[in-house]
Amino acid sequence: MNDKMLMRGSHVIGEAAVRAGCRFYAGYPITPQNELTEYMAGAMARLGDGTFIQAESELAAINMVIGAAMAGARAMTSSSSPGVSLKQEGISYLAAQELPALIVNTMRGGPGLGNIAPSQGDYFQATRGGGHGDYRTIVLAPASGQELADITRKAFDYADTYRTPVMILGDGMMGQMMEPVVFPEPLDLKKLPPKPWILDGAKGRPSRIIRSLLLDVSVEEDQNWKLVRKYEQIDREIPAAERYLTDDARLVVVAYGTAARIAKGAIKRMRDIGLKVGLLRPITLWPFPNRTLVEMSRWVRHFLVYEMSTGQMVEDVRLGLEGRSQVHFYGRPGGVVSTPEEISKVINTLYHRQNLQEE
Structure with a gap:
């Protein structure tokens, strides 16, 4: 039992x-x-x-x-x-x-x-x-x-x-x-x-x-x-990843571990106001789930990498996509933990800056 x-x-x-x-x-x-x-x-x-x-x-x-x-x-x-x-x-x-x-x-x-x-x-x-x-x-x-x-x-x-x-x-x-x-x-x-x-x-x-x-x-x-x-x-x-609300997403946040939990809270807020945002959470960081990224790039033109660092996983996202989509980055290093509200503002700004609401 x-x-x-x-x-x-x-x-x-x-x-x-x-x-x-x-x-x-x-x-x-x-x-x-x-x-x-x-x-x-x-x-x-x-x-x-x-x-x-x-x-x-x-x-x-x-x-x-x-x-x-x-x-x-x-x-x-x-x-x-x-x-x-x-x-x-x-x-x-x-x-x-x-x-x-x-x-x-x-x-x-x-x-x-x-x-x-x-x-x-x-x-x-x-x-x-x-x-x-x-x-x-x-x-x-x-x-x-x-x-x-x-x-x-x-x-x-x-x-x-x-x-x-x-x-x-x-x-x-x-x-x-x-x-x-x-x-x-x-x-x-x-x-x-x-x-x-x-x-x-x-x-x-x-x-x-x-x-x-x-x-x-x-x-x-x-x-x-x-x-x-x-x-x-x-x-x-063995590559593995969680996909959350990605099937119709115009912007996908890529985050892992604690950062992914924070990002998921922000994405729920974005969905509540009608923004088509999803989450890709790599579970295996190596091997990186490149094939999942490539598949999603068929309909996702913008990926936002959120890390609790100055930007390290962002390199693997860029390598995996090989220029198929645009990659953006937001990070907080040194032990600073963002709030879902903070990430929501970042997502909202990027979404409207890229005119994704009009696609």
Whole structure:
């Protein structure tokens, strides 16, 4: 029987992770995601077969995750913006070694130490791999408590299916907000697909090696192209987005996460006064839902990208559309959270400036 609980977002991720079979968590405290680390400490203690480690640093935490993933565990770490920066070398190792793991980034204002207010300034870091070398990371952007629960389970499944690190990109507002959530029954770990590549002791079989030091350049090149083929498969199979009131829209707002919730409130206001405005909310930030954008460009001539940053996702929207439609941008960086009223004014001004009411 499914359980319905009223929980803050960070706790939702923790509970969903445990129910998805996560049995290893390593992290280092940083605001505004400490509630997740706290929850995992208690959850792993209650399980009896889980491991929680408060590492001495972010670098140590991500490298512990590498070891746990090699041994076959569903492993996870979490942090906030500057802490995730410190984990980037380890995330690059995970990608190179084709190891599954979940990384949660509860974004804060930046750059630098910034502040602990909600922001979306880590989009480039997350969607461009973030570390050194040619690699990508699956990036998922939930926008509600229920989606946090659903996406956390999906993230572990993606990580195992494609043998790749997966990142959940949230923010402090999402982490603190309390909403009712329905959780699925916990997974039976014995029913998870086998991992024939893990390092669990040879026991009479040939030894296995997992490494990313490939000194022969031809071998390194082959590995890079192997990763590219995997990323192409991911791009074919998992892009996801929510469309809201887009079928007759003349202007579509593109936003993700918390920004999308704000934008949806503004769009409802615009519809109330007769403006044909819709919302496209990318759920996978990488791979980006380009095919959805291209399809919508057949009837939508103007897209407004709204981000809680100086403008990062706007580049992916422009790349996806390839000039098919006009792209506009509005953003508030540094932890400033717009109101639906503010976004309504921006939409209204743009709508009339482009004479969309006359089309």
